Amino acid sequence: MKGTPLKNFFSSKSLGxxxxxxxxxxxxxxxxxxxxxxxxxxxxxxxxxxxxxEVAKDVALTGSPTFDKIKADGTIRIGVKPDQPGLxxxxxxxxxxxxxxxxxxxxxAASLGVAADKIEFKSIPSATRETALAKGDVDLYVGxxxxxxxxxxxxxxxxxxxxxxxxxxxxxxxxDIKSEKDLAGKKVCSATGSTPIQNIRENxxxxxxxxxxxxxxxxxxxKNGDVDAVTTDQAILLGFASQEPELLKVVGEPFTTExxxxxxxxxxxxxxxxxxxxxxxxxxxxxxxxxxxxxKSGTKVEQPKVDxx
Amino acid sequence: MxxxxxxxxLFLTGFKNTGILFVISAFFALILGTIVAGMRVSPAPAMRAxxxxxxxxVRNTPLTLILAFFALGYPKLGLPSIDFxxxxxxxxxxxxxxxxxxxxxxxxNTVSVGQSEAARAIGLPFMQTLTLIVLPQAFRSVVPPLFSxxxxxxxxxxVAAGFSVxxxxxxxxxxxxxxxxxxxxxxWVALIFVVMVLGVLTPLQSYLEKKWRVAR
Numbered sequence: 001m002k003g004t005p006l007k008n009f010f011s012s013k014s015l016g017x018x019x020x021x022x023x024x025x026x027x028x029x030x031x032x033x034x035x036x037x038x039x040x041x042x043x044x045x046x047x048x049x050x051x052x053x054e055v056a057k058d059v060a061l062t063g064s065p066t067f068d069k070i071k072a073d074g075t076i077r078i079g080v081k082p083d084q085p086g087l088x089x090x091x092x093x094x095x096x097x098x099x100x101x102x103x104x105x106x107x108x109a110a111s112l113g114v115a116a117d118k119i120e121f122k123s124i125p126s127a128t129r130e131t132a133l134a135k136g137d138v139d140l141y142v143g144x145x146x147x148x149x150x151x152x153x154x155x156x157x158x159x160x161x162x163x164x165x166x167x168x169x170x171x172x173x174x175x176d177i178k179s180e181k182d183l184a185g186k187k188v189c190s191a192t193g194s195t196p197i198q199n200i201r202e203n204x205x206x207x208x209x210x211x212x213x214x215x216x217x218x219x220x221x222x223k224n225g226d227v228d229a230v231t232t233d234q235a236i237l238l239g240f241a242s243q244e245p246e247l248l249k250v251v252g253e254p255f256t257t258e259x260x261x262x263x264x265x266x267x268x269x270x271x272x273x274x275x276x277x278x279x280x281x282x283x284x285x286x287x288x289x290x291x292x293x294x295x296k297s298g299t300k301v302e303q304p305k306v307d308x309x
Numbered sequence: 310m311x312x313x314x315x316x317x318x319l320f321l322t323g324f325k326n327t328g329i330l331f332v333i334s335a336f337f338a339l340i341l342g343t344i345v346a347g348m349r350v351s352p353a354p355a356m357r358a359x360x361x362x363x364x365x366x367v368r369n370t371p372l373t374l375i376l377a378f379f380a381l382g383y384p385k386l387g388l389p390s391i392d393f394x395x396x397x398x399x400x401x402x403x404x405x406x407x408x409x410x411x412x413x414x415x416x417x418n419t420v421s422v423g424q425s426e427a428a429r430a431i432g433l434p435f436m437q438t439l440t441l442i443v444l445p446q447a448f449r450s451v452v453p454p455l456f457s458x459x460x461x462x463x464x465x466x467x468v469a470a471g472f473s474v475x476x477x478x479x480x481x482x483x484x485x486x487x488x489x490x491x492x493x494x495x496x497w498v499a500l501i502f503v504v505m506v507l508g509v510l511t512p513l514q515s516y517l518e519k520k521w522r523v524a525r
Contacts, residue, residue, distance in 0.1 A: 127485040131492070150488025192470060193482025210393070211473045213482075226384055 053110035053285070064270035066139050067112060076114045078105045079124035079138035079263070083216055086239025086294055088143045090123060097121045099239070100293040101260075104161055105142040107285060108262060111278040126194070130154040133265050141263035144233060146195070147307075156268060157261030158275035161286070163304045165254025166196045167234030169241060171222060172249050177229055179252035183207040186228040189218035196232045199256065215240070223247055233258050235294065242296065259304070276306045312484065312493040319483050324501060326476040330397060330466040335459055337402035342409025347439050349410065350417055360410070368407040372468050376400040380472035397469035405462045412454040416447030449521035456514040460506055477501070 061067040070076045080101060082090035088101040102121070109119050124132045129145060132138045133155050147157045168188075170177045177186065184206035190197035192211040200209050210227050212218050218230040219240050230237065234254045241248045264271055279286070286303040295301070313320060348360035367375070379396040391399070420443050428438040467478030477498055484494040 127482055128491065130485070130490065148488055154488065154490065191482070192473075192479050193484075193486050195486050198483065198486060209473075211475070211479070213471045221381070224381075224385070226381065 053107050053116070055110045055115045056113045059111075059113040061112075061270055061274055064268050064274070066265055066268050066271050067274075069136070070112060070114060070139055074114075075118045075120055076109045076112065076140065077120045077122055077138045078109065079129065079132055079141035079143060080105060080121050081125075081143035082123040083214060084144060084236050084239055085243050087235060089239075090121075098293075100162070100235075100289065101142045101144065103289040103293060104262070105140065107282070107289065108140060108142065108158075108275055108278065111275070111282075126191075129263060133263055136265070139264070144236060145261055145263045146233075146258040147261040152309075153266075155263045155266050156272050157263060158272045159261035159279060159306060160259035160304050161262065161279055161306075162235065162260040162301075164233045164235040164258050164260070166199060166231055166256040166258070167237050167254050168251050169219070169222065169230040169237040169248055170228065170251055171225070172245075172247055174228070174249075177251060180204070180255045183229065187226070188229050188231050189221055189227040190231050191215050191218070194232060195258075196256075200231060219248070235260075238294065259307075273308070276308050279303075280306045312489050313497050316480075316484060316487065316489065316494075319480050320477075320497065320501070322475060323477040323480045326394070326474060327463075327466050327478075329394070330401060330469060330474070330476060331459075331463050333398050334401035334405060334466070335462055337398070338405035338409050338458075338462065341402060341406035343413055343444070345406060345410040346413040346417065347444075349414055350439070350443075352435055364407045364410055367403055368411070370404075372400070372404050372465055373471065375404050376468055376472050393469075393473040397466075397472060397474045401462065401465060401469070405458060405465070408458040408461070409455065412451045412458055413444075413447060415454065416449075416451035417443055419450045420446045446523075449523055452514060452518050452521065456510060460510055463505060463510070464502065 059067075080097060081088035082097070084099065084101075087099045088097065089099045090097050105121070106116050106119060109116070122132075122138055124138060124141065124143070129141050129143075130151070133141055141155075145157070147160055151157070166180075168177060168180060168183075176182060183200075183204050185208075187208045187210050188197075188200050188204070189210040189212065190200070192213050197209050197211055200207055210218070210221070212221065215230070215232060215236065218227065221227045222230050223244075230240075234250060237250045241250050262275055264275070283303055290301060290303075345360045345363060348356045349364070351357060351360075376397060379400040380393055383396060384390055424442055424446065425438050428442045433441065466476060469476055470478030470482075480498055481491070481495055485491055
């Protein structure tokens with residue numbers, strides 16, 4: 001008497017539970033085989049108007065420990081920047097990343113046979129990029145990462161996938177600063193220790209350097225009138241300017257050259273060659289990515305030539 | 310070793326500024342802290358209230374917030390503009406003074422009531438009782454906690470790196486932009502801090518403790 005309803009309850013519950021388990025098991029086996037079989041057609045699910053990337057099938061990459069790890073895990077971990085609108089930006093409300101670098105990262109993952117929903121983006125600040133790649137915290141790093149000879153000793157780079165240079169962001173109503181030649185006596189802000197602020201210190205001694213830990217704080221100070229200009233890679237500045245075009249503008253031409261590359265663990269030549277090939281062969285994809293992100297500001301840019309060093 | 314030698318300019322400038330921040334802030338914090346401690350034990354209720362309010366308000370505010378105010382909020386007040394270094398010194402001094410005050414006040418509490426009663430009995434007013442009788446005795450008993458406060462101040466100076474002061478806390482960011490490996494750089498910064506504490510502050514503390522030892 002007592003047992004009947006209880007038994008019914010139990011059996012119906014366990015039935016449902018079993019169904020869930022079966023589904024989960026199916027999904028998991030599906031995932032396990034996904035790196036060779038299809039099933040990755042859901043790529044670009046949350047990518048908005050950005051191009052959906054065709055996930056490569058039957059990727060065979062011998063001699064790449066990073067790729068072996070990605071294949072074994074079924075996921076790829078990519079280090080990105082969370083605070084650079086237009087390039088790598090984390091929307092705190094939705095938890096979604098967007099921007100040019102994010103699309104490049106998604107494209108690179110797709111070329112390795114990893115669908116967009118199997119990418120784990122990690123916010124890694126500039127200072128710990130090399131450590132994160134060396135320790136294996138991330139498999140790739142795509143976040144305004146300039147290729148330099150010194151960094152090449154610590155990590156490998158695929159690309160460059162974008163070329164920019166140090167530029168200047170000023171208030172919309174500012175008429176004094178038209179290029180880097182007008183910086184004497186001005187307060188110029190950039191992130192603490194960043195290459196642009198070191199350049200200002202060394203080559204523009206008449207300007208007053210101001211350093212905050214984040215670019216966004218510099219932009220805030222610029223809007224308040226506490227500093228006269230914000231300097232960093234022009235691509236980053238264009239991102240800020242496109243957010244508030246009624247308050248901010250980018251002036252002058254880039255006065256340095258920065259080559260953005262995809263960072264990967266040192267010595268993984270097979271993976272680097274693969275990514276370089278993807279970049280070289282995928283010119284149309286690159287253009288689509290650019291047009292859907294940074295290109296919205298109206299600028300037209302050609303894809304830079306890949307440097308297979 | 311290479312990281313240190315190749316970037317000696319960074320380390321030299323960084324630690325020079327850390328030293329400046331520390332020495333000047335410690336000086337002002339000691340003076341201000343002593344004054345506030347005197348206020349907190351004074352017979353005038355208004356003085357006591359002002360001292361208590363200051364200590365509780367500033368001591369319970371995160372240092373980052375105080376420095377942020379002086380670096381970002383102060384310029385909007387329309388007062389004479391100060392550079393970021395001065396702003397950091399003002400913020401660090403005001404913050405550390407509250408801890409100095411409480412350390413000294415605990416020392417004042419160790420001085421027996423008979424001492425100030427005797428001072429009053431021979432006709433000394435409050436100021437003289439405090440400066441001639443109570444504080445000299447109080448200082449000798451607060452050397453260890455006072456040095457804890459100063460060691461904390463030395464480490465706290467690194468917070469100023471977030472507010473446009475190039476000191477030891479900013480070295481890491483510079484190193485990583487120069488493409489130097491992160492860990493050796495951080496280890497050198499940590500090592501120099503250990504040297505400053507163990508090589509300078511701790512010997513000074515034991516010297517003062519010995520010099521001011523009270524036979525009990």
